[in-house]
Amino acid sequence: MSKSADVIIIGGGIVGAATGYYLAQAGYKVRLIEKGYLCAGSTGRCIGGIRQQFTSEGSIKLMLESVRHFSNMKEELGIDVHWYPGGYLFLAHSPEKKEAFLANIAVQQSFGLKDVRWVDAYEAGQVAPGLNIDGLLGGSYCPSDGQAYPFAVVNGYAEKIKSLGGRINTFTEVTAILQGGGRVQGVKTAEGPEYHAAIVINAAGPWAKEIGMMAGISVPVEPERHEALITEGVEYLNIPMLVDYRTDGGYFQQFRHNGQFIGCYSPVPSVPGHSTDSTHEFLHEMPKRMLKLVPALAPVKVIRQWSGSYENTPDGNPILDRSPLEGFYVIAGMCGHGFMLGPAIGRMAADFIKKGAKEPPIAEFALERDYSSQEAMK
Missing domain, CATH: 3.50.50.60 (FAD/NAD(P)-binding domain)
Structure with a gap:
């Protein structure tokens, strides 16, 4: 050979x-x-998760192209990758975060991401059924963001x-x-x-x-450990990826093809190194963060947790x-x-x-x- x-x-x-x-x-x-x-x-x-909502020109334009690839991937690769444009909703619970998101939206639109927009708390509840909107000012929403396997x-x-x-x-x-x-x-x-x-x-x-x-x-x-979990499959609720940047927030979405919820949060302080150990702390904490945003998830069972590495540049x-x-x-x-x-x-x-x-x-x-x-x- x-x-x-x-x-x-x-x-x-x-x-x-x-x-x-x-x-x-x-x-x-x-x-x-x-x-x-x-x-x-x-x-x-x-x-x-697959999103176009970034703040640098390079990343935004690359993600516009990536989404085009994902949307055509079944035909290009001959395999169902479970692409679905379920959207991303970044949540703002403070005036400072709202102003930052509004500025980001202007940048994103200027570089070609035309469907990203600000939604108020009421509309956020419409695009994310079951979302707890108490204290929510609104969010940055892009319906063409999505998911794949x-x-x-x-x-x-x-x-x-x-x-x-x-x-x-x-x-x-x-x-x-x-x-x-x-x-x-x-x-x-x-x-x-x-x-x-x-x-x-x-x-x-x-x-x-x-x-x-x-x-x-x-x-x-530099590698940094991040943990994640996944739940049993349940009826699809049509909730976009929710991103909550608060210190007790996190990120989670529901896969359309099997109904499972999958989520994670960024640890504070960060956990540098190559370890992929899972912790009881995360298993206890992540469901609470998910329930805070979508209380209707209370009966849903977690079936697995794991960790992996972000590969961070400065x-x-x-x-x-x-x-x-x-x-x-x-x-x-x-x-x-x-x-x-x-x-x-x-x-x-x-x-x-x-x-x-x-x-x-x-x-x-x-x-x-x-x-x-x-x-x-x-």
Whole structure:
């Protein structure tokens, strides 16, 4: 079996799989290497939300493209990924949050997200039946935001890579980046084989920093533990993804295809590191936060909990760039948004690599950039 390829991709989540698909579609011989099973990392542990409501031009425009991909994915990949535009509703319980959302909406509309709008408390209760509107001033609502099933998406891309002549190595851990003549030459794996390619892509998610170190490249990505839970399936209530930024808030939605509610919240203080332990504290706390927003969920039973990693950059924006090592690219640091950004990021990365461009396609995604600005809608 040949161990040479045009491109080696490290990481079997949405970013690696989507990038591999679009490169294979362009005629590149692709080898994707994943140390576990496909979707074993952040992608398989996310809650499946897909939104266009960001505050940076790059992220908004990428998400407009991603939603177009998700809406056509059944036809493109030949698999039902359970895409459904159920919407996102960001809740404002303070005048400060209302003003921030109104400013964000203006920015989003200016960059092409035309259906995002402010809804008052009454209308919020209409678009989210059963929502507790006590103390609610309103929210930022985008009906074209939605949901999809991460495992179906990644496996759909993977099957397409293979059908286009690419290879996928699961349970294969990269232990070294091979270099020579001032450029990348391939990778060495824990299982023994070396795989060779003129292009190596670091799409390793929470482990992007460690892969970068193997190449002598500083990649400012830090993992942070986030927990999630899922309930039994119940009748579909037509509630959009609810996002409550209060310190005792959280994020949750109901999957349309099976009626299960899935949700999480951002821990305070944050929990850095690669741990994917689950806690009794989260299992006790998350249902309370859900019930505070939608009291009718009281009879619904939780059936499972887990945790995964956000792959955070200092400014909350991704990295999509070539590195100082010729042929070594970094596509990482999705900051908890990798699943939703993945299709557009993959397409953009493939185009960037095909062109052999020197500058990143979006300046705010450069590897060596000023990380002091902040994405407001993390």
